[in-house]
Amino acid sequence: MRESPVVVALGGNAIAPPSHRTSRSAQSELVRATAEHLVHFSERPLLVTHGNGPQVGDALLRSERSADVLPRLPLDACVAGTQGDLGYVLASCLDDAFRTAGVRRPAVALVTRTVVDAADPAFQDPSKPIGRAYGEDEARARMAASGWIMKEDAGRGWRRVVPSPEPREIVEERAIRSLLATGAVVVAVGGGGVPVVRGGDGTLVGVEAVVDKDLASALVAADIGAEVLMILTGVEHVAIDYGRPTQRDLQEVATVELAAHARQGQFAPGSMLPKVRAVLRFLERGGRRAVITTPELSEKALAGEAGTQVLP
């Protein structure tokens, strides 16, 4: 298996149904369906990364609800915990899907840390909402009591915001390469990786932040020399003039054009914009092709026949 790897980044839509709070089995079914779409990558070294937004919010809520009897979990611990749980579910579903398809490739999930820069400006401007929404009074009480920074999230109430610094280095990159070389399907960089900063003596220390999973996926994809970065989400294409009568789906687009759309504010922050930024980052760093589409279209998209195909 000497072909160049494919990195597939799974968004929330691919691993957590909107109603995931009602049932864990519904989540498993969704992951199972997503995994089945990935068996057509059976001839390629395959790294699967994934988000953890709803799950890390749930972990924080569970921690809050037990804060009278147990220590509160810091955010790095919550991210690491979701890597364990989601890594287990994804590895199991990938194993099943590949075996059912007659392909003998074991899946293995790695706990992954992502180094960020302590001087990243994001630490001065926490902006990524996480966890549940609170009413204003409760939010103000929580900010006073815990030092959290909270902001009003349009229409949803007040949510905690945390820094989302740029990923600089994937600590487990070498381990990922080694396992890919054995033919394993590797699950890693969950939730963008556990965010750590490097101290002067080289020590890595966890921080209260979250790393964007698409940017972290782009970083690891470039580092391991992936040929294709595929970001799977809830829409078949990247669109410009999204939701307007002039909406137009992008089929094949060059980085220079996509970057221009981004500068014009075509993509929603916290939604399509980070995906577009990740794709541009990957192609700047030597990637040959990036794709944004749904899990259902991933096979055709790998062949260049569906989704938004981005080329250098």
Place this chain on the structure above:
Amino acid sequence: MRESPVVVALGGNAIAPPSHRTSRSAQSELVRATAEHLVHFSERPLLVTHGNGPQVGDALLRSERSADVLPRLPLDACVAGTQGDLGYVLASCLDDAFRTAGVRRPAVALVTRTVVDAADPAFQDPSKPIGRAYGEDEARARMAASGWIMKEDAGRGWRRVVPSPEPREIVEERAIRSLLATGAVVVAVGGGGVPVVRGGDGTLVGVEAVVDKDLASALVAADIGAEVLMILTGVEHVAIDYGRPTQRDLQEVATVELAAHARQGQFAPGSMLPKVRAVLRFLERGGRRAVITTPELSEKALAGEAGTQVLP
């Protein structure tokens, strides 16, 4: 690094202080101290396994406390979550300890599944207590409402009991071997591994059970051809007549003698007995030496000069 691996199994005492509920930083400090004791294994392929008893209890408690707003987490999910969190903490502390000692060996944590037999008699006799203790009335209400089986734990109240079936196969064994071959310090088989049973079609399905971490460590140690299995716990030696005037520490003991002591009921179930059983299992399956001692004595114990040394 072609020497035969050493497997080090860390018990609760090595990774969670008795008062761990009061502080997460106290836990980190303890793990850090334990990791520093392991740098003397720097010349050997090293697999570190660990328990998760207190942590999985905490995860269940957090899940319980949030059951009005979030789905309850099944036990396999809790075990997987603790593998993520503890794997992150252990890998970080091991990295720091090795770097400080001037040894360039990255640590990497793997999510690990352990296959158990659906026909294991343990499923008919759940006996492993997990999670918090309840008063009798609340325990009876919970059993009626949730289908839990609960038993009175001497002096502590009523606790949920779950099956603790024998580990049969470590799903990630090949990945563990591959990573050891790269020189990485591998953290795996946390909490004995996420327990799964194999369906007729090969599918692996999570079950509500916990696997004894020492037995799972013995299994993986034998499978990867480890020379030494070292079980680190809170006592320097295995003792017979423990707590009596005739107490005697075992220094060097053959399997046949240790097995005889076990048959005579010398070792407490749920405490020293599973460690002794694990050691015997490892040596039966081809291991050359097993040691039970504290993290502090592990260096001398590796040299054969401390702890209880068990030989075939």
